[in-house]
Amino acid sequence: MKVDVLIAGAGPAGLAAAVELRRAGVGRVLVADREETAGGVPRHCQHTGFGLRDLHRALTGPAYARRYAALAARAGAEIRTGTTVTGWAGDRELTLTSPHGIETVHAAAVLLATGCRERPRPARLIPGSRVPGIMTTGELQQRVYLHRQRLPGRAVIVGAEHVSFSAALTLAHAGAQVAGLVTGYPAQQSYRAFQLGTRLRWHAPVWVNSTISRVAATPGSRLAGVELADSRTGATRFVPCSLLVFTGDWIPDHELARAGGVPLDPGTGGPAVDTALETGTPLVFAAGNLIHPAETADVAALTGRHAARHIAAALATSPAPAGPRVPLAVEPPLRWITPAAVRPPLLPPRGRFLLRCDSFHQADRIEVRQGPRLLASARTGRLIPTRPVHLPGGWVAHVDPAAGPVNIRLS
Amino acid sequence: MSVAPGGDDDADVLIVGAGVVGTAIARTLAGYQLSVALVDAAVDVGTGTSKANTAILHTGFDTEPGSLESQLLRRGSQLLSDYAGLAGIPVERTGALLVAWTPEQEAALPGIAGKARRNGVTDISPRTSAELYQAEPHLGPGARAGLLIPGESIICPWTTTLAYATEAVRAGVRLLLGTRVQDVRPGPEKHEVRTSRGPLRCRWLINAAGLYSDQVDRMLGGSSFTITPRRGELIVFDKLARPLLSAILLPVPTARTKGVLIAPTVYGNVLLGPTAEDVTDRTDTATTAAGLAGLLDAGRRLLPGLAAEEVTASYAGLRAATEHRDYQIRVDEKLRYACAGGIRSTGLSASLGIAEYLAGQLGAAGLKLISRETTGPPVMPYLGQAGVRPYQDPARIAADPEYGRIVCHCERVSRGEIRDALASTLPPADLDGLRRRTRAGNGRCQGFYCAATVSELLAGGAAQ
Numbered sequence: 050m051k052v053d054v055l056i057a058g059a060g061p062a063g064l065a066a067a068v069e070l071r072r073a074g075v076g077r078v079l080v081a082d083r084e085e086t087a088g089g090v091p092r093h094c095q096h097t098g099f100g101l102r103d104l105h106r107a108l109t110g111p112a113y114a115r116r117y118a119a120l121a122a123r124a125g126a127e128i129r130t131g132t133t134v135t136g137w138a139g140d141r142e143l144t145l146t147s148p149h150g151i152e153t154v155h156a157a158a159v160l161l162a163t164g165c166r167e168r169p170r171p172a173r174l175i176p177g178s179r180v181p182g183i184m185t186t187g188e189l190q191q192r193v194y195l196h197r198q199r200l201p202g203r204a205v206i207v208g209a210e211h212v213s214f215s216a217a218l219t220l221a222h223a224g225a226q227v228a229g230l231v232t233g234y235p236a237q238q239s240y241r242a243f244q245l246g247t248r249l250r251w252h253a254p255v256w257v258n259s260t261i262s263r264v265a266a267t268p269g270s271r272l273a274g275v276e277l278a279d280s281r282t283g284a285t286r287f288v289p290c291s292l293l294v295f296t297g298d299w300i301p302d303h304e305l306a307r308a309g310g311v312p313l314d315p316g317t318g319g320p321a322v323d324t325a326l327e328t329g330t331p332l333v334f335a336a337g338n339l340i341h342p343a344e345t346a347d348v349a350a351l352t353g354r355h356a357a358r359h360i361a362a363a364l365a366t367s368p369a370p371a372g373p374r375v376p377l378a379v380e381p382p383l384r385w386i387t388p389a390a391v392r393p394p395l396l397p398p399r400g401r402f403l404l405r406c407d408s409f410h411q412a413d414r415i416e417v418r419q420g421p422r423l424l425a426s427a428r429t430g431r432l433i434p435t436r437p438v439h440l441p442g443g444w445v446a447h448v449d450p451a452a453g454p455v456n457i458r459l460s
Numbered sequence: 461m462s463v464a465p466g467g468d469d470d471a472d473v474l475i476v477g478a479g480v481v482g483t484a485i486a487r488t489l490a491g492y493q494l495s496v497a498l499v500d501a502a503v504d505v506g507t508g509t510s511k512a513n514t515a516i517l518h519t520g521f522d523t524e525p526g527s528l529e530s531q532l533l534r535r536g537s538q539l540l541s542d543y544a545g546l547a548g549i550p551v552e553r554t555g556a557l558l559v560a561w562t563p564e565q566e567a568a569l570p571g572i573a574g575k576a577r578r579n580g581v582t583d584i585s586p587r588t589s590a591e592l593y594q595a596e597p598h599l600g601p602g603a604r605a606g607l608l609i610p611g612e613s614i615i616c617p618w619t620t621t622l623a624y625a626t627e628a629v630r631a632g633v634r635l636l637l638g639t640r641v642q643d644v645r646p647g648p649e650k651h652e653v654r655t656s657r658g659p660l661r662c663r664w665l666i667n668a669a670g671l672y673s674d675q676v677d678r679m680l681g682g683s684s685f686t687i688t689p690r691r692g693e694l695i696v697f698d699k700l701a702r703p704l705l706s707a708i709l710l711p712v713p714t715a716r717t718k719g720v721l722i723a724p725t726v727y728g729n730v731l732l733g734p735t736a737e738d739v740t741d742r743t744d745t746a747t748t749a750a751g752l753a754g755l756l757d758a759g760r761r762l763l764p765g766l767a768a769e770e771v772t773a774s775y776a777g778l779r780a781a782t783e784h785r786d787y788q789i790r791v792d793e794k795l796r797y798a799c800a801g802g803i804r805s806t807g808l809s810a811s812l813g814i815a816e817y818l819a820g821q822l823g824a825a826g827l828k829l830i831s832r833e834t835t836g837p838p839v840m841p842y843l844g845q846a847g848v849r850p851y852q853d854p855a856r857i858a859a860d861p862e863y864g865r866i867v868c869h870c871e872r873v874s875r876g877e878i879r880d881a882l883a884s885t886l887p888p889a890d891l892d893g894l895r896r897r898t899r900a901g902n903g904r905c906q907g908f909y910c911a912a913t914v915s916e917l918l919a920g921g922a923a924q
Contacts, residue, residue: 185906
């Protein structure tokens, strides 16, 4: 089968891109998603607040997912669910498996929008027993909101970022009692109100500067609890629990990208994209939480929309010649920046770059330099690990394509 | 399933322990006109050492020449290679490179090669440093020399035990799971076996109780060995690490352990381990911070590229080590008792050799072995990465679209395969059991995407 654009992943980024591509007049747009229902992660996020920046309304996750699937279908995109993109048969030829069989799709352009997932316990190298009752927020939400399971018991949440407090609400909804949240950082990273709410509602503390040093089992091989170690003093404490939820610590689902030899950005772990969201492989683009693990759904949708505009431009009968890519590099404590390359004068999605920082900092300035030349210096708000840092992208036009990499650091 | 003469609780032969050794013995004895019962305390077969090991089909090149282990390992390895082909057990003949990193280790290589030849493994050959790096370009710096052992292979340990047990049950062996043997009262005609699920009677008792084989041995008056569980922690890396190596990378062994190795798995991952630590608790399969850190350190030296890859799983297995170097296999004709204990770490590779040897010993000791027709090895669902899985097979999907409906995305397990496992001769009792039968939930996301759905399918299947 031949299509103009194949989109891998029908989450917010993939669906928003499909809508935009059709709006821009692109002919055949196929969105493949391995799940049975389109919509991505919002399908199992019950809280409201979805759609603020992209649809200018507040919806629950499932309503947002349904709305995007309907918008994409109405725009004339073909959405195939229960369809896994299993690999590459050529440059922009991909193999799809579904109950209807195996098919190779030839696409003029490809958009990777495969999202991200939370690192599970083994990937975090948490020692101790292997017992049931240990899960990620993603699994927890699906159990509770898609399968209506009750999870009575006492839960420890690993992580203290936005999604961690969301997990607390999900656990409460499922009948669990929240014993507390554990974070390796010196403070929680979400809104103060969330922490206060958690403390008042469940008397659940946030154990800071702490890691799980051991998962303990009962004689019957159930979860007995966790041993927490204070990273400053080495002191340990035992917290009994029957549920352990690993939250955050996102990793892009980059398997398809890697299988196709698409170069990765070592910072995000997702495909290295330029300001047009094109990867190192021509006419293969990437958007959504695959390139910024993890932002809210509306931000993912907006990067999808951004990629779609550039895909449409690239597929136009006389595309503008693409300028050379100039890589961006961040210095610690900045962890990553996305897009991690500029193609002057193209601006990044929403006109700004997204960054992550590994430690807490009071309001600071970010400097952008190319060699000795200062391209920009922007004020930041308070820098909080796991939360986005925004860098306005107006300086992109001043990047000299011949002057080497651009460095970004806190001043 | 056959009903033993004299009632449900009565058998000619009772095998204690449904690990890889116990199930191998059961399938071998199922080929004779005998009523056979197989009991295990766990809710599934192969839940002890048999499920948590390095998943290597050894040639036995480094065993003690002349030992029973050497003999049975060589024989068992050949038998299992053939059996795997018939039963659809994934096996890849990757070969192994034994790598020397120090002058002392290099000096030990000729001795290891000589020992291999005495063990009948004659196709072993030396490798220079340059040859090692040519074969394994991602090998860490400092490899001085090595040996190539072409016969070493990787295998699926789960399918092996399940295939033996399936064949045994289909041939009439009574499998009693969740049945812990508490005591044995030997008798002149029948042994009375007290279990957690009521009494059983048998004429012959075979001890294949693995980590508990010394305890069962004591119930029959034995005292010749004691099990000291040796814990081995292992780390499984993401499939994206698989291109980093092609052969099994072995260290130069010491008297105590074969050391930390790196091996591909038949599921397409990379395995690093095991550690070797004597523990007292026979259930202590917890990993430790020190163990995991030590492994990662070793992994970074052996194969530096591993450092950038994600870890998919870590686990620990217990090997049934004894104070003896060799297997503890003996048949007591008077007591009508056979012991297959102390099968430290080579039980998987030697399993069919042990079963064949033990059957011979039992026959010599007076157990009547009259052959009978059986249907032979079952054809098991194929879990390997090297062959064609259902999701890759257009004909299979066309015949049954459920094989195109992928449920576990990381391992690409279809709903059809989960349905088949739930309807199989030995259906899974829990998610772990389903994982060992299908790979569902075994991948990098560890359930982020599919665990909720898969557990619903399991509950639905169990309810039917």
